[in-house]
Amino acid sequence: MSTAVTVLGLSVLALLLAGYLGQQYLPPPKPRIVGIDLGTTYSCVAVYHAITGDIEVIPAEKNHKTIPSMVAFTPEGYRVGRAALSHVEEMPESTIFDAKRFIGKTFTEEELAAEIERYQFKIVNHGGKALFEVGTGTSKKIVSPEDVGATILKTLRKASEDFLEVPVNKVVMAVPAEFDMDQRNATRKAAALAGFEVMRVINEPTAAAMAYGLHKRDDVENIVVVDFGGGTLDVSLLNVQGGMFQTFAIAGNNHLGGQDLNHRLMLYLQDLLERKSEKTLKQADDIQRLRLAVEEVKLELTSNNSTSLSLHLPSLQKENFKLNITRKKFEELNKDIFTKVLEPIQIVLDESEMVASDIDEIILVGGSTRIPKVREIVGNFFGKVPNIEVDPELAVAYGVALQAGIIGGMWPLKVSAIEVNSRRLRKIQVT
Secondary structure (H helix, E strand, O other): OHHHHHHHHHHHHHHHHHHHHHHHHOOOOOOOEEEEEEOOOEEEEEEEOOOOOOEEEEOOEOOEOOEEOEEEEEOOEEEEOHHHHOOOOOOHHHEEEOHHHOOOOOOOHHHHHHHHOOOOOEEEEEOOEEEEEEOOHHHOEEEOHHHHHHHHHHHHHHHHHHHHOOOOOEEEEEEOOOOOHHHHHHHHHHHHHOOOEEEEEEEHHHHHHHHOOHHHOOOOEEEEEEEEOOOOEEEEEEEEEOOEEEEEEEEEEOOOOHHHHHHHHHHHHHHHHHHHHOOOOOOHHHHHHHHHHHHHHHHHHOOOOEEEEEEOOOOOOOOOEEEEEEHHHHHHHOHHHHHHOHHHHHHHHHHOOOOHHHOOEEEEEOHHHHOHHHHHHHHHHHOOOOEOOOOOOOHHHHHHHHHHHHHOOOOOOOOOOEEEEOOOOOEEEOO
């Protein structure tokens, strides 16, 4: 008996030693499960690396970790991301964006009519579901939000396979916490159309909290996640304990985001330039140049108090326009929008019967939370500095990549997320 125990002990020791030596000297296994954040405005894909435990966002376009969630349907096929962005003014009726707003959702006639007014592309009511009519003449066709999502996901899948140099057909995805089963299933369908097997779907606030390492804490904490992206504002109040995430309340505004900040700045600059040139800006190419310049100005003002702009708009004048824009002016233009960020925060506190001092940590998600004024007003509301250790635009992608690593058994193993809803959640919309 003692001999058998000794042999067993030596065998276990040999296996542990082999595992240790393998980790030290053999190349780590290639990740085969990726995490994808299919966002309303931007999307990205990330992987968890074995042994090092590093999470890496895969460049989906040259020099860019995120791509616009946009597809332009052309007579030759389609273009995705920044290639599609260039078609917004040229082919507005066939360039689809914000498809995530429609995926799997059933609308009333009044709701869909309101959405139709917001977009240049044609939205068709199909039994309460939104479909998109793209193209003209004989090239006209109907596409669904799932088709648009699948096209974006195919681009991310190809980027993953090119980067990792292995086939990638498994994915963990994140969705808004308020997504119902139809919306979650539609997201799964989009992934299947792109050739993915969905291993798990987790809530975006949970993914963000995992990116910040909150799933590894033993104590109980109340967390507010402020997700302010390009097209939406979502606020969630979570209770986190040892890898268990319980969502208490969610609120937000589906039509408030960085695009609204851009629009205000664009109107201001367009008026300024038209008054300088005494002409009206109508040329599609010049409107697109101004639109892209506005985004760059906004990004510059996140780290600088002012920025200079040199812009060539041939339809207005031959010479370049030279302008200086200050952060103060940008904040003045968007003062009411910044104030609206606090509305869903107050709602989730009221719904959870809490006050600001009950919140242990605030984490910021979404590119628009990079804006200093957003961080300032959120910090002042809670009386504490928000956690900004993780790039807010990539936080959800980090979280789903971590969950993908856990599912794939990638060493070193982490605590998985367990999501619990204590009651039927409803997202309270701020109008």
